Each structure stands twice: as C-alpha cells, then as structure tokens.
Amino acid sequence: VCIHRVRSCSSIRFIKSKYVCVFDKSALKFSHQQRLFRTSPVSCGQIVQFKLSDIGEGITEVTVKEWYIKEGDSVSQFDSICEVQSDKASVTITSRYDGIIRKLHYSIDDIAFVGKPLVDIEIDASKGVAPEEDVVETPPMSHEEHTHQEIKGHKTLATPAVRRLAMENNIKLSEIVGTGKDNRILKEDILNYLAKQTGAILPPSPKAEIVPPVRKTEAAPAAPKDKARRIPVPVSRPIAFSGKDKTEPVTGFQKAMVKTMSAALKIPHFGYSDEIDLTELVQLREELKPLAEIRGVKLSFMPFFIKAASLGLLQYPILNASLDENCQNVTYKASHNIGVAMDTEQGLIVPNVKNVQVCSVFDIAVELNRLQSLGSAGQLGTSDLTGGTFTLSNIGTIGGTYAKPVILPPEVAIGALGKIQVLPRFNGKGEVFKAQIMNVSWSADHRIIDGATMARFSNLWKSYLENPASMLLDLK
Amino acid sequence: MVLQSFKNCLWLSCVLRTPKACFWSTAGGGLIIQSVSNDVYQNLAVEDWIHDHMDLEKQQILFLWRNSPAVVIGRHQNPWQECNLRLLRQKNIKLARRRSGGGTVYHDLGNINLTFFTTRKKYERMGNLKLIVKALKALRPQLDVHVTDRYDILLDRQYKISGTAAKLGRTSAYHHCTLLCNADKSVLSSVLKSPYKGLKSNATPSVPALVKNLFEEDACLTSEMLLDAIAKEYAVQHQIDHHITLINPADETLLPGISNKTKELQTWEWLYGKTPNFSVSASLNMAYKDSVLDIKVNMDVKHGRIEVCNIDLPEQWLPPELYSELVKGLTGSKFCPNETTTLVTTLLRTCPQDDELHHRWSLLCENMMRLM
Numbered sequence: 142v143c144i145h146r147v148r149s150c151s152s153i154r155f156i157k158s159k160y161v162c163v164f165d166k167s168a169l170k171f172s173h174q175q176r177l178f179r180t181s182p183v184s185c186g187q188i189v190q191f192k193l194s195d196i197g198e199g200i201t202e203v204t205v206k207e208w209y210i211k212e213g214d215s216v217s218q219f220d221s222i223c224e225v226q227s228d229k230a231s232v233t234i235t236s237r238y239d240g241i242i243r244k245l246h247y248s249i250d251d252i253a254f255v256g257k258p259l260v261d262i263e264i265d266a267s268k269g270v271a272p273e274e275d276v277v278e279t280p281p282m283s284h285e286e287h288t289h290q291e292i293k294g295h296k297t298l299a300t301p302a303v304r305r306l307a308m309e310n311n312i313k314l315s316e317i318v319g320t321g322k323d324n325r326i327l328k329e330d331i332l333n334y335l336a337k338q339t340g341a342i343l344p345p346s347p348k349a350e351i352v353p354p355v356r357k358t359e360a361a362p363a364a365p366k367d368k369a370r371r372i373p374v375p376v377s378r379p380i381a382f383s384g385k386d387k388t389e390p391v392t393g394f395q396k397a398m399v400k401t402m403s404a405a406l407k408i409p410h411f412g413y414s415d416e417i418d419l420t421e422l423v424q425l426r427e428e429l430k431p432l433a434e435i436r437g438v439k440l441s442f443m444p445f446f447i448k449a450a451s452l453g454l455l456q457y458p459i460l461n462a463s464l465d466e467n468c469q470n471v472t473y474k475a476s477h478n479i480g481v482a483m484d485t486e487q488g489l490i491v492p493n494v495k496n497v498q499v500c501s502v503f504d505i506a507v508e509l510n511r512l513q514s515l516g517s518a519g520q521l522g523t524s525d526l527t528g529g530t531f532t533l534s535n536i537g538t539i540g541g542t543y544a545k546p547v548i549l550p551p552e553v554a555i556g557a558l559g560k561i562q563v564l565p566r567f568n569g570k571g572e573v574f575k576a577q578i579m580n581v582s583w584s585a586d587h588r589i590i591d592g593a594t595m596a597r598f599s600n601l602w603k604s605y606l607e608n609p610a611s612m613l614l615d616l617k
Numbered sequence: 618m619v620l621q622s623f624k625n626c627l628w629l630s631c632v633l634r635t636p637k638a639c640f641w642s643t644a645g646g647g648l649i650i651q652s653v654s655n656d657v658y659q660n661l662a663v664e665d666w667i668h669d670h671m672d673l674e675k676q677q678i679l680f681l682w683r684n685s686p687a688v689v690i691g692r693h694q695n696p697w698q699e700c701n702l703r704l705l706r707q708k709n710i711k712l713a714r715r716r717s718g719g720g721t722v723y724h725d726l727g728n729i730n731l732t733f734f735t736t737r738k739k740y741e742r743m744g745n746l747k748l749i750v751k752a753l754k755a756l757r758p759q760l761d762v763h764v765t766d767r768y769d770i771l772l773d774r775q776y777k778i779s780g781t782a783a784k785l786g787r788t789s790a791y792h793h794c795t796l797l798c799n800a801d802k803s804v805l806s807s808v809l810k811s812p813y814k815g816l817k818s819n820a821t822p823s824v825p826a827l828v829k830n831l832f833e834e835d836a837c838l839t840s841e842m843l844l845d846a847i848a849k850e851y852a853v854q855h856q857i858d859h860h861i862t863l864i865n866p867a868d869e870t871l872l873p874g875i876s877n878k879t880k881e882l883q884t885w886e887w888l889y890g891k892t893p894n895f896s897v898s899a900s901l902n903m904a905y906k907d908s909v910l911d912i913k914v915n916m917d918v919k920h921g922r923i924e925v926c927n928i929d930l931p932e933q934w935l936p937p938e939l940y941s942e943l944v945k946g947l948t949g950s951k952f953c954p955n956e957t958t959t960l961v962t963t964l965l966r967t968c969p970q971d972d973e974l975h976h977r978w979s980l981l982c983e984n985m986m987r988l989m
Contacts, residue, residue, distance in 0.1 A: 196785065197740045206693045206893070219787065224692070226821065229719035229768065230783035231692040249893070250819045392922070393950030397963035400942075404967045463970055472970070490959060519955040520706060523979050526962035550966050 186265040188243055190258040193225075196232055201255050203227040205247045210260075215241045218300055219325070222260060225253060239300065240264040299326040306331050394487055404550045409587040412545055413595045417603050419561060419577040425609050433506060443481060444505040446533055446558065449605040451477040451497040452615050454531060457598040461530045463551040464589055471589055480529035480549070481509065483516045484539070491549060492521050493529035498617065533558065542580045553586040554595070647855030649679045649848050650864045657687040657713045657724060659866035662878035665716060667734055668789050670874075678734040679851045680793075681844050681861070684724040686801075687711040688808055691719040691782060695820035695892050697813045697952075697989075704808055714888050717793060719782030720823030723809055727799035727830065729840050731847060733792045740790035742768050742781060749779070749796065752850035756842065757835055769826070770796075776829035798840045799832040813988065818895030885951065889921035901984040905977070912981075914988065918952045928981070935977060939968060943981075954986040 196203060203225040210222055216236045225232050244261035247253050299307070299314060303326055307314050310331065317334050319326035391399060422445060433440035454461045454477050463472045480493040492512045494505055515521045531552060536544055537560035544557035559580035566576035581603075585595050605612045652660050660682040667678060687710060688700045696702060696712060699721040705712055724730070733745045746764040753762050761773050770779035781794040805828070831838050845861075852859040869876055881887055894917070901912040913929040926947045930940065946960050961982040968974065 197737070197790075198742070207891075226693055226718045229691075229717070229781055230785055231716065231718035232785040233787070235787045390949055392948075393946070393956050394959045394963060396946055396949070397960050401963055401966050466969060487956070487959060518706075521955070521958060523958055523962055523982060526958065527965055527975070527979065551970050 186263040193259045414582045453602045460554045474530040480532035482534035492525040557582045647857045652682040655685040657684040680732040686725045717782035717784040723805040752846040756846040777826040815899035820893045954989045
C-alpha cells in the first residue's frame with residue numbers, strides 16, 4: 142500500500158490498523174528499500190550513510206570547515222552536523238535522521254564531494270513498544286516530504302515521534318505553538334496543550350494534514366509515549382530537573398588569581414573596622430563636582446579617600462611597605478601607588494594611581510577617569526597594573542557595609558569601603574541628626590603591622606575625611 | 618519611493634493576535650525591508666533571525682542595511698590574519714564575524730549591504746548580482762559595471778565595488794553583498810592590513826582588490842539613491858509594490874529571540890573562539906640594555922586559546938621557575954592582549970621583588986602582547 146494513497150483517503154485511516162497488519166508482511170517482501178522501519182524489534186541498529194546533498198549552482202565539492210558532532214554522539218533529525226564552505230558560501234549540513242554518529246568520512250579542511258557519504262549514522266530500532274500499537278508501512282522517505290508543512294505561511298517542524306503523539310491525541314499541529322529551535326514543536330508542547338484541553342477531542346480534518354508516514358525511530362524514549370496513551374489528559378507534569386554539571390578548566394587570569402590568593406593565604410591577616418561620618422565630605426563634593434565637570438572630569442569620593450590614605454601613609458610608612466619572601470627584610474616603598482579595585486568583565490582588576498604623594502585630589506580624579514575608561518574597554522596596560530603598594534576596594538558601590546578584604550601580595554595592607562548610608566547619629570549638643578555614614582574594614586599583615594599602628598592610621602584617615610578642611614593643613 | 622511607516626504595521630500587529638504573521642505576510646512574492654539601526658551586530662542578527670524563522674517558500678525577502686564603522690570577517694576566517702586588531706581597538710571600530718563564508722570587508726555608512734533571502738532551492742547569486750547591475754545602469758546608464766565569475770561587481774573593468782558571500786541552511790539560504798558608495802578608503806586600507814607576522818593557518822584568506830567608490834564616478838550619487846534604485850528593480854522583478862518597510866532590530870515582539878542572537882554575535886567565543894586552528898611563529902626584537910635580543914616565539918592557537926607556547930629565551934634570563942609559570946599561565950589562556958596583560962601582571966605579584974627581574978618580565982610581556 143503506497144502511503145500517499147493512505148494519506149489522501151481519510152476513510153482508510155479508520156480501518157488502517159486492520160489492513161496494515163495484513164499488508165505488513167507482504168509489503169516487506171516487495172520492499173527493497175533499506176529505510177523501511179517496523180515496530181517489531183530489529184536485531185541491531187542499521188547504519189545509514191548520510192550523503193552530502195546538492196548545494197546548488199552546480200557545485201560538486203566543498204571544504205569541511207567545522208564538525209558540530211563527533212563519533213559516538215547522538216543526533217536528532219534537523220540537528221546541525223557540520224559546516225562546509227564552497228566559494229564564499231558557508232553551508233550548514235543538518236541531519237536527516239535520529240541516531241548515533243558512527244563515522245565521520247572527512248577531517249577538517251578535507252574536500253568533501255556532493256553525493257558521496259559524509260557521515261554514517263546508526264539508526265536504532267525503538268525499544269519496548271507495545272504490540273498493539275498500529276504498524277504503519279513506511280516506504281523510503283524523500284527529503285522534501287519529511288521536512289515541513291506550511292500552515293499559514295509558517296513551517297511546522299516536528300520529529301516523527303512528536304507527530305505520532307499529536308496524531309494519537311487527535312491534535313492538529315497547527316494549533317500548537319512550538320517552543321523548540323526553529324519553532325519546532327516538542328513533546329512538551331503537545332503535553333502542555335493536552336493539559337490545557339478539557340478533554341474535548343478534535344475530529345481529524347479530512348485534509349489529514351498531520352499524517353505524514355511515521356517512521357519508528359528512537360527519537361523519544363518509549364516510556365513517555367506509553368504514558369501519553371494511557372493518560373490522555375495529564376493534569377500536571379512533574380517538573381523534571383534536567384540540569385547537568387558543567388566542568389571548565391581554570392585558565393589564564395583565573396589561574397594567576399589562584400596563585401595570588403594562595404600566596405595571600407600565607408599572610409596572617411588581622412582586621413580592623415570603623416565608621417566614618419562623611420556628612421561634611423558629601424557637601425564638599427557637591428560643591429566641587431561642577432568645577433571638576435567644567436574641566437571635563439567626573440569627581441567621585443575615591444580621589445578624596447585615596448589622597449587621605451596617602452597623607453596617612455606619610456605618617457605610618459610601614460603600611461606602604463613590602464616584606465620579602467623569607468621575612469628577613471622590610472622595604473619601605475617611597476612611592477604611594479594606591480591601587481583601586483575595579484570590577485570588570487574579566488573579574489577583579491587592580492590598576493593603581495602612581496605617586497599619589499605628589500598628586501592633588503584633582504590629579505587623582507583625572508587619573509581615575511583614565512583608568513576606568515581603559516578598564517571598561519579592556520585596554521589597561523602593564524604599567525597601570527603593576528607597582529601597586531597599597532589598595533583600596535570600594536565594594537560599597539555594589540553594596541555591603543563590612544568586609545574582610547584579602548591583602549594583595551606583595552602589599553601589606555588593604556581597605557574595603559562599604560556603602561554610604563544615611564543614619565541617625567548624635568551631634569555634640571546631644572541632638573539627633575542625619576549623618577552620611579560609611580564603614581571601612583582594613584586588613585593588615587600581622588607579621589610586621591600591629592593593631593595599634595593600624596588603628597592610628599585609620600583614625601588619621603578618618604579625621605581627614607570627617608573634617609576635610611584639616612586636609613588643607615597637610616596637603617603637599 | 619514610498620517608505621511605509623513602521624508605526625502603521627505596528628498598529629496592525631497589535632490588533633491581530635499573531636504579530637509576526639501580519640508584519641511578514643504581504644501580497645505578492647516579495648518583501649523589501651530596511652534596518653533603522655547602524656549596529657553591525659543587530660543587523661547580522663536580523664539576517665540570522667530571518668534565516669532561522671521565516672518561511673521563504675511564498676515570499677522572498679530583500680534586506681537593506683548599513684553599519685557604522687566595522688570590520689566584518691567571514692565565518693571561517695582568522696581576524697589576526699585579516700585586519701589590524703590593534704588599530705581597530707584604538708579607533709573603536711567594531712569587529713564582527715558573520716555566518717556566511719567569504720572574505721573580510723570594511724563597513725561604514727558609505728558602504729551599503731544587500732541581503733537576498735530565498736529558499737535553498739531558489740538560491741542563485743548571479744541573478745541577484747545582475748539585478749544590482751541592472752538597477753545601477755538604470756540609474757546611471759553610462760556606468761561601466763559588470764559581474765565577474767567570482768561574483769564580484771567591477772567598475773571600469775578594474776575596481777571592485779561589491780563583494781559577495783552566502784549562507785545555506787537546511788531549507789533557506791541567503792546571499793548578501795556590499796556596494797561601495799562613499800566609504801572611507803583610507804581607513805579601509807589601513808584597517809584591512811594585518812601587522813601580525815608569522816601566522817600559519819588554513820583559514821579562508823581574503824583576496825585583496827583595488828576598490829573604488831561609486832561616488833568617485835558620479836559625485837551626485839548617494840547611498841539612499843542606490844538603495845532606492847535597487848529596491849525598485851527588485852520590486853519590478855518580483856512583481857510587488859515598490860514599498861520599503863522599515864524594521865527595528867531591537868524589537869523583540871516582532872523578532873522574538875533577536876536580542877539573544879545579537880548578544881551571541883558579540884561574544885568572544887564567536888568572534889575569536891571560532892577561528893580555525895592556527896600557529897604563530899615570530900621573532901621578538903627586544904631592546905634590552907645596550908643590545909637587541911632576538912627571541913623566537915612559537916604558539917599554537919586552538920579555538921582562540923593558546924594550546925602550546927614556546928619562548929626561546931637566553932639561558933637564565935628569567936629564573937626557570939618563573940619561565941615555567943609564565944608558560945603554564947599562558948597555556949589555555951585566550952590569545953588576547955588584555956587577557957595576557959592581566960595574567961602576567963597578576964603573576965608578577967608572587968614573583969621575587971627584584972627590580973631587574975620585573976623589568977625583564979615586563980619587557981618580555983609587552984613584546985608578547987604585540988603578537989596579539
């Protein structure tokens with residue numbers, strides 16, 4: 142029985158099961174096509190040679206440029222297999238079958254020939270199918286019949302297994318919105334559609350738009366299909382978590398960070414935190430912002446924090462030092478190259494402002510602007526990223542109040558700045574007022590820095606920021 | 618020329634339940650659309666979207682677009698071989714990799730792009746190019762333009778004014794080409810000249826050609842006139858109205874999934890990671906103290922990452938543990954100057970604090986980065 146006749150004559154469909162059983166065996170005798178599939182278990186998967194189809198324009202050979210699969214991978218119909226190129230045209234070759242890739246006939250950069258085998262695919266027989274399932278005769282498929290149908294000018298893509306499911310449940314594929322690739326209709330879409338139906342069964346249309354010959358393949362595991370037949374209207378589907386763990390190698394910059402942080406772990410850290418009242422600084426910055434803008438510079442709080450730190454380091458130079466590997470010598474660095482932790486796409490980068498000890502607040506702002514724009518463009522240079530002696534991390538721009546920062550070797554101290562919050566505080570007269578409060582968390586190398594030094598440095602830094610006018614006295 | 622307002626169609630699409638169907642279905646076998654965006658990634662994403670989602674059986678599409686300065690390489694090309702990446706970064710010119718084959722082109726607003734969408738069966742590049750030539754001759758009959766068998770369009774028999782590329786999928790195909798109206802030729806020639814030496818690969822090479830702008834032949838010609846002439850000819854050949862529908866590549870309701878496609882085209886994995894495997898064999902000439910050191914470097918780059926790295930340094934120039942740290946760090950790292958900078962500067966934190974050593978290290982790394 143030719144499948145075309147079955148399709149066009151709807152009446153035959155209702156008696157199909159009876160007929161087909163009869164025709165099944167006899168048809169097999171006359172059949173000589175290798176792509177005939179039956180539901181009775183076949184001894185082993187059949188290997189099909191998938192040939193490179195015509196590219197058009199009379200082209201006979203192409204170069205294989207990329208494989209999307211490898212031997213042993215399973216593929217579904219319409220999955221991309223490889224990319225080939227011919228004369229400025231790049232062609233995506235997709236699989237015609239569901240199955241397992243058994244052999245790739247070409248390597249990358251080989252010349253492949255139209256009409257010759259490209260890959261060998263093993264097409265599995267379906268397993269565990271119940272015997273009462275009707276057997277549909279399937280003469281070999283031509284490519285065009287199989288691919289798609291046009292409904293309302295849109296393709297309706299679905300694998301044979303999905304089409305079967307739709308047919309069994311009397312669903313028109315045109316009624317379903319596909320959520321797969323290319324708007325392909327997936328099994329889930331059919332099941333979701335069924336769940337929404339109140340049980341009304343749509344009569345099959347005489348045009349029989351959903352009955353292309355169904356080929357038994359291992360597209361969908363047999364179990365859910367059985368389930369669908371026994372439970373025509375699933376009320377709710379259990380949410381199956383199909384996430385898989387993903388393992389990636391640690392490379393490049395991340396590898397270097399692993400080394401740095403492992404070295405940092407060897408430094409005995411101690412922490413010291415305090416609260417800074419920035420009310421006056423906030424006001425000062427508001428006044429100075431427009432002046433800086435006129436000069437073309439964005440003025441944030443960081444230049445003040447950095448300059449105050451440098452003034453503090455002049456009094457407590459041990460915080461701007463470096464301990465050698467054997468802890469034999471301490472080197473007091475002359476330059477205050479203050480690093481500013483920057484959050485970029487790659488992760489945490491710390492460029493530094495050089496020689497803050499001779500820079501004005503404005504100079505620092507200019508330099509920060511330059512580093513920030515280079516940082517976001519991914520164009521920071523080696524000199525920007527090396528030579529730092531002390532680091533400030535403004536994690537407060539993202540959030541948080543207290544932190545426990547990790548010292549970046551070869552430095553010996555680091556400060557993490559929390560976000561500025563408006564909080565009630567008491568003033569000198571005992572009245573409550575609105576204060577702009579920021580928390581700072583310092584970490585220092587306890588081998589050469591003691592708590593008292595850190596505390597005094599922090600107090601000095603705090604006093605400069607709480608009373609910005611006092612910075613004027615000590616500015617160099 | 619009638620430019621159909623996008624707003625009209627949007628209103629219609631709100632009324633009907635299937636906006637896609639409304640916007641895309643017109644009477645007749647063709648549709649002419651023009652992008653309102655000059656962003657190369659957005660426009661390439663529109664091509665992808667139409668290729669993946671549209672049924673071109675009943676209706677072919679002509680897509681017109683222009684980009685702000687960008688270098689666009691072919692699917693299987695090597696960006697290091699094809700252009701001056703350093704210059705691109707400096708001048709803020711974007712790099713894009715398209716999904717079609719072929720060679721590298723420079724886009725700016727003086728270079729127009731035309732994409733002909735058809736079914737796979739109806740894919741035919743000669744016809745499209747002849748359509749363009751016909752349109753040009755209708756506009757300026759004295760223009761000496763013709764199509765070569767390499768699918769180029771030549772002006773005056775020697776200057777290339779159009780390059781072609783194509784993409785074929787399972788059921789759809791597209792052929793796109795450029796047309797030089799008034800592009801900046803000096804920028805074009807400087808960015809398309811690669812400074813990187815010692816690259817060996819099987820990536821598709823570009824074939825350099827002498828180019829000329831149509832504007833140089835006739836100063837009255839503008840990109841708009843050319844776009845219109847081609848649209849007119851397309852309309853005639855497909856027996857449709859001479860309407861150009863505007864399309865916004867950022868419209869997610871009209872083109873569901875387009876923002877993901879746009880993002881994908883900008884990822885490092887697509888731009889650089891898709892480069893066919895290549896090797897670098899170069900000599901660094903480093904000025905150190907009073908002499909010039911000649912250092913041989915060999916690297917194998919796979920999927921844009923350094924798979925193997927060999928630097929031939931004079932003995933003990935760097936302590937051996939440090940050298941092996943450097944090589945270990947570079948292996949698996951992206952072949953990218955920024956990645957290398959952050960890698961080597963971070964590694965420096967755990968090196969012995971020796972000024973001389975630091976100087977040598979920085980010198981070597983600066984030179985290595987010039988290869989990328």
